[in-house]
Amino acid sequence: METAGRAPDVSAESARGVSRGPRLALLGILAICQRAYLTLWRQPVLIVSTMLFPVFYLVVLGNSLNRDLRNVPLAVVDEAGNALAVELRRGVLALETGRALVVAAFPADREEALADLRRGRYRGVWILPHGLSPSGPAPAFIGDNTDRFSYDALETALAEIWREAASPPSARTSESARLEAYPYLDYLTYLGPAVVCLAIFMGSMVAGGLQVIEDRMYGYHEGYLVTPVSTGAIVAGHMLAGSLVASLAGGLVLFVIAFFTPLPMATPEAIGGGLVTVFLTSLAISALWFCLFARARKSSVLRGMFGIINVLVFFPSGALYPVESYPKWLRVVADVNPLTYGMTALRDLLLRGAPVASCYAEWAFLLTFALVCGVLTQVLFRREV
């Protein structure tokens, strides 16, 4: 029989896996990526955690946090009963019907109103005292400062009503001119790039960190280690496999955002640049995960570290709040954090309509970061069991 177990149709050299150098390295990298890609679609839990989780995150966080305040319960106690007080009450009613910032109530008794404030029925009580006049007794605002957002919003809005009503039109200072450089963006859209980055972060953690540790735990890795593929190619393969999965997750989320939320500046060129950014960010973050867990043998290590890394990488990246506002020490973290650069490039491209060329510096950083982590991982990676 011709099947002498020796694969006669393939030269003995290659059948014995002696083909080495670049071809074997490329095939090794391809094999590791092939496996990562195939397994991704067979593990629904992975798809949920890497792709759907960030989308939920966007929808829930965007809709719960930092929305314009609405329906804040406010009590106005009118003890003055004069014309000025009527004007102030009208101002409050305008606030209720217009911006819907407040739900106003007009209790007669000050003590009752304050008691209700303490019971949490009102977020603020505005007292218009006897003899209310621009020069005499002014209104008093007593706010529930456990809820800082409502407190600040009420105080600002009521102060403005008072200023408008109390000062003669001639005394009003002209406001400085305001011009928004870009079309109106709500916080949900501002969060968009952050959610892409979150998808990258999750995807590369699962495919770049957890997968490598589990391979090692369950013995799959032995199957790689005994092959003639070089250590460098195995490391590169894992990094690319992680970034492939993370890019898929990030790219998908990017498209979801582009379709469902207004990205006024998202031209095809910007989306293309965005996808390159997604890939490079994925590569850098996967390299970071792999480097951190190059020697970990138990997935409990990752579970234990996940919270810390999440706090150190995702939050200080400017995902939720501008980096410029961070204290100095935190800015150092942001400056070496690859996610910061991915986030900046994505915001520039998608929200500001910046030309692709303006992201070259960020791309260069991401690539350098990935290379440094890759080299470090190769040093740390053990070919032995």
Add this chain to the structure above:
Amino acid sequence: MNPIEAEKLTKRFGDTVADDAVTFAVRPGETYGLLGPNGAGKTTLVRMLTTLLRPTSGVARVAGHDVMKARAKVRASIGTVSQAETTDENLTVRENLSVHGKMYGLWGRGLSEIIERRLEQVGLWDRRDQLTRTLSGGMRRRLEIARGVLHSPHILFLDEPTSGLDPQSRRAVWEMLGDLKARDGSLAIVLTTHAMDEANYLCDRVAIMDSGKILCEDAPEALKRGLSTGERVVLETDRPIEGIDRDSILALGAVNWRTPAPASVEFEAQPGEGIGRLAAQLVEERGYRILHLAISPVTLEDVFFAYTGRALRGEN
């Protein structure tokens, strides 16, 4: 050139010596068994030979390549089936081999053809598109073996290839290994096991290991014959064998004489000398009537116990 030559191969983990100056060679086309209790150093030895562990000292050549200096060449020449499951349960049978083949530089149509042939050999071609997690333990092990020989290695290492399998699956794996050997006469197989029947069935030569040392090494039959005792004879007669009759049997070479009942004796003898048969002949000639005669041939297990003792590991 022998596929494997190891000289004074030693591995220490701190103060523990896992393998202590192990010297042995595997001949071309031979199936060589490493037999020993848990912790004897079998798996460590295989890991050193498959480049998964660096020896502390000593030299080993696999397919002519030094395991320390030419690791990539060693890796290209060997196939391994470890105790761990190195196939991904989320891939299909064929995908697993496709991923693995690439790690050996195989690609495209050539790889597809090799996968088909190997899957046919291990009887999994019909299940090629089935997810690996749906395979039974025995099928999974056969897939592991197909993966191990996919790239037609010179030497195949099997670390306890049938542990945890049911008797039918074990038998199927054995037959498959026999079939692989029949197709490729030059393939050398090194397997570790503590299943005596497995070593007896599969191995041309067996090395019995304990505490990191090879205690003896030979063909299973030769090892059995080499024992001074081990063949067990049970003889029940119509009256007790005593006095000069007993001395005559002892003179034939019987040892460990016991009489569990007045008219029943048990003794051991050197295997291969036919002492049990001679003793039976002798008592009949002297007028005894034999009610029951049992001669149990020596097994590899007897050899194993003779060399390693019966104490439980870690308790002696």
